[in-house]
Amino acid sequence: MKRFIGFIKKEFYHIFRDKRSLFILFGMPVAQILLFGFAITNEINNVDIAIFDKSNDATTQEIIHKISASKYFSIKQHITNEAEIETVFQKGKVLAVLVFEKDFKKNLTKENSAKVHIITDATDPNTANSITNYISAIIGSYKMEINKNVNLEYQIETKSRMVYNPELKSVFMFVPGVMTIILMLVSAMMTSISITREKELGTMEILLVSPLKPFQVIVGKVIPYIFLSIINAIVIVLLSIFIFKMPIQGSLFLLALESVLFIITSLSLGILISTVSATQQTAMMISLMGLMLPTILLSGFIFPISSMPLPLQIISNIIPAKWFIIILKGIMLKGVGLAFIWKETLILAGMTLFFIALSIKKYKIRLE
Amino acid sequence: MKNYNVIEVENLTKKFGDFTAVNSISFEVKKGEIFGFLGANGAGKTTAMKMLIGIAKPTSGKAQVAGFDVFTHPEDIKKNIGYMSQKFALYDDLTVKENITFFGGIYGLSRAKIKEKRCELVEELGLGDIVNELVGSLPLGWKQKISFSIALLHSPTIVFLDEPTGGVDPITRRQFWEMIYKSANNGTTIFVTTHYMDEAEYCDRVSIMVDGKIEALDTPKNLKEKYNADNMNDVFLKLARNSS
Amino acid sequence: MSISLQHISKSFKTVNAVNDVSFEVKEGELFGLIGPDGAGKTTIFRILTTLLFADKGTVTVAGFDVVDDYKEIRNHVGYMPGKFSLYQDLTVEENLDFFATIFGTTIEENYELIKDIYVQIEPFKNRRAGALSGGMKQKLALSCALIHKPKVLFLDEPTTGVDPVSRKEFWEMLKRLQQKGITILVSTPYMDEAELCDRIALIQHGKILQIDTPQEIIKHYPKKIFDVKADNMYRLLESLKSYEHHYSVYPFGEFVHYTDKREDFNPQELQQYLEAKNHQNIKIEITKTTIEDTFMELAK
Numbered sequence: 001m002k003r004f005i006g007f008i009k010k011e012f013y014h015i016f017r018d019k020r021s022l023f024i025l026f027g028m029p030v031a032q033i034l035l036f037g038f039a040i041t042n043e044i045n046n047v048d049i050a051i052f053d054k055s056n057d058a059t060t061q062e063i064i065h066k067i068s069a070s071k072y073f074s075i076k077q078h079i080t081n082e083a084e085i086e087t088v089f090q091k092g093k094v095l096a097v098l099v100f101e102k103d104f105k106k107n108l109t110k111e112n113s114a115k116v117h118i119i120t121d122a123t124d125p126n127t128a129n130s131i132t133n134y135i136s137a138i139i140g141s142y143k144m145e146i147n148k149n150v151n152l153e154y155q156i157e158t159k160s161r162m163v164y165n166p167e168l169k170s171v172f173m174f175v176p177g178v179m180t181i182i183l184m185l186v187s188a189m190m191t192s193i194s195i196t197r198e199k200e201l202g203t204m205e206i207l208l209v210s211p212l213k214p215f216q217v218i219v220g221k222v223i224p225y226i227f228l229s230i231i232n233a234i235v236i237v238l239l240s241i242f243i244f245k246m247p248i249q250g251s252l253f254l255l256a257l258e259s260v261l262f263i264i265t266s267l268s269l270g271i272l273i274s275t276v277s278a279t280q281q282t283a284m285m286i287s288l289m290g291l292m293l294p295t296i297l298l299s300g301f302i303f304p305i306s307s308m309p310l311p312l313q314i315i316s317n318i319i320p321a322k323w324f325i326i327i328l329k330g331i332m333l334k335g336v337g338l339a340f341i342w343k344e345t346l347i348l349a350g351m352t353l354f355f356i357a358l359s360i361k362k363y364k365i366r367l368e
Numbered sequence: 369m370k371n372y373n374v375i376e377v378e379n380l381t382k383k384f385g386d387f388t389a390v391n392s393i394s395f396e397v398k399k400g401e402i403f404g405f406l407g408a409n410g411a412g413k414t415t416a417m418k419m420l421i422g423i424a425k426p427t428s429g430k431a432q433v434a435g436f437d438v439f440t441h442p443e444d445i446k447k448n449i450g451y452m453s454q455k456f457a458l459y460d461d462l463t464v465k466e467n468i469t470f471f472g473g474i475y476g477l478s479r480a481k482i483k484e485k486r487c488e489l490v491e492e493l494g495l496g497d498i499v500n501e502l503v504g505s506l507p508l509g510w511k512q513k514i515s516f517s518i519a520l521l522h523s524p525t526i527v528f529l530d531e532p533t534g535g536v537d538p539i540t541r542r543q544f545w546e547m548i549y550k551s552a553n554n555g556t557t558i559f560v561t562t563h564y565m566d567e568a569e570y571c572d573r574v575s576i577m578v579d580g581k582i583e584a585l586d587t588p589k590n591l592k593e594k595y596n597a598d599n600m601n602d603v604f605l606k607l608a609r610n611s612s
Numbered sequence: 613m614s615i616s617l618q619h620i621s622k623s624f625k626t627v628n629a630v631n632d633v634s635f636e637v638k639e640g641e642l643f644g645l646i647g648p649d650g651a652g653k654t655t656i657f658r659i660l661t662t663l664l665f666a667d668k669g670t671v672t673v674a675g676f677d678v679v680d681d682y683k684e685i686r687n688h689v690g691y692m693p694g695k696f697s698l699y700q701d702l703t704v705e706e707n708l709d710f711f712a713t714i715f716g717t718t719i720e721e722n723y724e725l726i727k728d729i730y731v732q733i734e735p736f737k738n739r740r741a742g743a744l745s746g747g748m749k750q751k752l753a754l755s756c757a758l759i760h761k762p763k764v765l766f767l768d769e770p771t772t773g774v775d776p777v778s779r780k781e782f783w784e785m786l787k788r789l790q791q792k793g794i795t796i797l798v799s800t801p802y803m804d805e806a807e808l809c810d811r812i813a814l815i816q817h818g819k820i821l822q823i824d825t826p827q828e829i830i831k832h833y834p835k836k837i838f839d840v841k842a843d844n845m846y847r848l849l850e851s852l853k854s855y856e857h858h859y860s861v862y863p864f865g866e867f868v869h870y871t872d873k874r875e876d877f878n879p880q881e882l883q884q885y886l887e888a889k890n891h892q893n894i895k896i897e898i899t900k901t902t903i904e905d906t907f908m909e910l911a912k
Contacts, residue, residue, distance in 0.1 A: 002713060002716070003713055003714045003715075003716055005713075006709075006710060006713030006714060007710075007713070007714060009710075010699070010702065010706070010710045013699075013701065013702055013706060014699070014701055014702075017701045017702075018701065201695075201697055201698075201699070201700070202693045202694070202695045202696075202697035203697045203698070203699060205658075205661075205663060205691065205693045205697060206691060206693065206697050206711070206756075206757075207714070208662075208663055208686075209661045209662065209663065209686050209689065209691045210686060210711075210714050210715055211683070211686050211687045211714070211715060211716065212714045408775035408776070408777065409745060409746045409747075409773075409774075409775055410745060507650060508648075508649050508650055534772070534773075534801075535648060535649035535772070535801045536648055536649065537647070537648030537649075537651070537816060537911065538648070538803065538904050538907050538908050538911070539862075539908050539911060539912070540648075542862045542863050542864075542908075545863045546846075546849060546863060549845045549846035549849060549863065550846050552845075552846065553844065553845075553846035553847065563775050563776070565776055566802075566804065566865070569864075569865025569866055570863060570865055570866070587866075588865065588866050589866055599865075600865075601776050601804070604776045604777075605776055605777055605780060608775070608776070608777045609777070
C-alpha cells in the first residue's frame with residue numbers, strides 16, 4: 001500500500017509541475033464555460049426589425065409595443081407595402097419583418113384566430129430561428145394575457161419549445177455539453193498522455209521490472225485524474241449555478257454519481273488509447289481525433305442528433321458522450337430521477353465495463 | 369596544398385545573458401585538414417559550431433569560414449559547407465535516391481548534376497539496389513556513410529561532422545574514416561565535433577574545449593607527449609581534472 | 613550461476629535480433645556485453661529483465677526462470693535502461709525516494725550501498741533531474757537502480773553519451789559495487805571499456821562472436837599487428853591495401869593497424885615498398901593487440 005501511495009504522490013508532482021497540463025486541467029473548464037456562456041450564444045439582443053401593419057388597430061399596436069419594449073428587438077422601420085419587404089432585407093437593414101394581416105383585431109375577436117407572418121433573414125439560420133422563437137414567445141405571452149379576460153381560447157403556438165428553458169438561455173443547453181467535453185478531455189487525454197510519457201521516457205521499463213503490479217501502475221495513474229475530474233465537474237456546476245443562474249432541477253447526488261460513471265468511462269478509454277500508442281504525440285492525436293471530435297460533433301452537443309442523416313444517427317449511439325449528455329440534460333434541466341434515465345445509465349455502464357475489460361486485456365506487462 | 373586557412377577564428381565569444389558559453393576562442397583550420405573539436409557535454413562546442421556554420425550570431429570576436437565573415441555573410445557560408453549530424457542525418461521515410469535528390473535540390477544542384485552525383489555515389493559506396501530502399505530500413509553504418517556522401521554532394525569547402533561515428537561497429541567506422549581521409553586528401557576540410565575521444569585520434573589536429581575555452585590545441589601525438597598520456601582519453605581526463 | 617542464457621533467439625517481424633545466444637554470468641562477476649548499436653544487446657537485456665519473451669531458449673536470473681518466476685526476478689534485479697530513465701520533472705531526491713518506495717524500501721535503509729555514488733549528486737538533491745548534466749543523470753539512474761539492494765544489476769549502455777571523466781568514475785563505481793557482491797551485466801559499444809570487465813562477450817548481428825576474459829581474447833588473436841604511419845594517411849591506406857601480402861589494413865587513430873599474410877613477415881620489406889611509393893616519414897612498429905582488433909577479425 002505504501003508503494004501505491006508513493007506512486008500516486010509522484011503522479012501529483014507531475015501534474016502540478018507541468019504548467020501546460022495544469023492549464024488544461026483548470027483553465028479549460030472555466031474558459032469553455034465562459035466562452036459558451038457569453039460568446040457563443042443563440043441569444044439575441046436589440047435585433048433590428050421592421051413592421052408591416054396592414055390593420056393598424058389597437059391589438060396590433062399593443063403587440064408592437066410589447067415587442068419594442070423588450071430588450072431583444074428594436075423596431076427600425078414601418079413599411080407600408082409588400083414590395084418594401086424585399087428591399088429592407090436586401091439592404092440588410094433588418095433581420096426580420098413582422099406582417100400583421102388586415103383586420104387583425106376583428107379576426108381575432110370574431111374568428112378566434114388572427115395571423116402574423118414572421119419573415120426572417122435566414123442567411124444565418126440560427127439567428128433566424130431564435131428571432132422566430134422570441135417573437136412567437138412575446139406574442140404568445142400577449143395572447144395569454146388577453147385570454148384571461150375572454151372565455152374563448154385563442155390559438156397559441158410553440159409553447160413546448162420554452163418549457164424547460166423559458167428564457168431560451170443557450171448557456172443552459174451548453175453546460176451539459178461543455179461538462180461532457182471537459183470530463184472527456186481531462187480523463188481520457190490526460191491519462192493517455194501521462195501513461196505514454198512513461199513509455200517514451202523509458203521509465204515504464206523500470207516500473208514493469210519493479211515489484212509494482214501492472215494493475216497498480218494503471219490504477220495509480222488513474223486515481224489522480226479521477227480526483228481532478230471530480231473537482232472539474234464541481235467547478236463547472238458551481239459556475240453554471242452562480243454565474244449563469246442555472247437551476248439544477250434534479251438530485252445533485254444523482255448528478256455526482258452519473259458524473260463519476262462517465263469519468264470512469266473516459267479514463268478507461270484513456271488507458272485503452274495509451275495501450276495502442278507509443279508516443280505522447282500519438283496519444284494526443286488519437287484523443288483529439290478519436291474522442292474530442294465525435295464528442296463535439298456527434299453527441300448532440302452542438303448539432304441535434306434528430307436532424308442528422310440516418311447513418312450518423314446510428315453512429316452517434318456508440319459515442320458515450322451522447323448518453324451522458326442525455327443524462328445530464330435530464331437531471332439538470334428536467335429534474336428527472338433515475339427512473340427516467342436508467343436506460344442511458346445502463347448503456348454507459350456497459351460501455352465502461354467493455355472498455356475496462358479491453359484495456360486490461362490489451363495492457364502489456366511486458367514490452368511486446 | 370595545405371597552405372591557406374579556410375577557418376579563421378579570433379576571440380570569438382557567445383554570451384547568453386550572464387552565462388558565457390564560448391569564451392574568446394581563437395584558432396585556424398587549414399584547407400584539407402581534419403580538425404577535431406573536442407569537449408565534454410556543455411563545454412560550449414555545439415554553440416561554437418553553430419556560430420561557425422552561420423546559424424547563431426556571435427556576441428563578439430571575428431570569424432571567417434570558407435572566406436566569408438560569420439557576422440555579415442552567414443548565408444554564403446551555408447552554401448559552402450556541408451553538415452552531418454548523428455542525430456539528424458537523412459529522412460527515414462524517403463528512399464536513398466529520394467534523399468539524394470532532396471538534398472541535392474536544396475543546395476541548388478541541377479537535375480542532371482544530381483543524377484551524375486547519384487551514379488557516382490552508387491558506384492563508390494557499392495549501393496546497388498539499396499538506392500531504392502527506405503533509409504529507415506538500413507543499418508546505422510550505411511546511413512552514416514550515405515549521409516556523409518550527401519553532405520559532400522555540393523562539393524563544399526568544409527564539412528562539419530557532429531559526433532559522426534558513435535555506436536557504429538568497428539569495421540564500418542574504419543570505412544567511414546577512410547572516406548573522410550579520402551575527401552580530405554581531395555582538399556575538403558573536415559571539422560569534427562565529438563566527445564568521443566577515440567574519434568579524436570584520427571584527426572590531424574585537435575582542440576579541446578573546457579568550460580567555454582580552448583585549453584589545448586595540437587596534433588594528437590604532441591598532446592599525448594605533452595600530457596604524458598597513452599591515448600586522447602587520458603589527455604582529456606587530465607585536462608578536465610585540472611579545470612575542476 | 614547468477615545469470616544463464618541457453619540458446620536464446622528472438623525475432624521482430626523480419627529482423628533476427630538475437631540468434632542462438634548462450635552465456636553464463638557467475639555470481640559476483642562483472643560481465644560485459646560488447647558490441648555496436650543494433651547488435652542485439654538491448655533485446656538481450658529486455659529478455660533478462662522479463663520485459664520480452666524469447667522465441668526460443670531458456671533463461672534464468674538469480675535462479676529464477678524469466679517466464680515462470682518473473683515476479684520473483686522483478687524483486688531481485690536492478691535495471692538501468694539505455695536512456696537514463698528518470699522523471700525529468702521530479703527532483704533528484706524525489707526520484708530516488710520514488711524508486712525506493714515502489715520497491716518497498718527507503719533511502720535510509722539502503723543508504724550504505726549507494727552512499728559513495730549518491731554523495732556526489734547529493735548537493736543537487738533539490739534540483740530537477742531534467743536539469744542535471746549527463747554524468748549526474750547517470751549517477752542518479754544508477755542510485756535508483758541500486759536502491760532496493762538488487763542481487764543482479766543490469767546496465768544497458770550506461771556510458772553512452774557521457775563525457776570521459778564521468779565514464780571513468782562510473783567504471784570505478786562498478787568495481788566497488790562488484791566488491792559488495794552484486795553481479796553486474798553491463799553492455800557498451802566502446803571496445804576500450806571491455807578491458808575493465810572480468811569477462812566479456814563480443815556480439816554482432818545478434819550473434820556471440822566470442823566469450824572469454826579480455827586478456828584471453830586478445831591472446832588468441834592470430835597475427836602480429838604493426839602500427840604504420842606516414843605523412844599522407846589516405847595514400848598510405850591505398851598503398852597498404854595494394855600491397856600483395858597484406859592481410860588486414862585498418863586506420864586506427866593516428867596509425868594504420870597492419871597485419872601480413874606471411875608468418876615470417878619482415879617490416880623492413882614493407883618499409884622499402886612504402887618508400888618506393890614515395891611516402892614520407894614512414895614508421896613501422898609492432899604494437900599491442902586491442903579488443904577492437906579482435907572484434908574486427910571475428911566480425912569479418
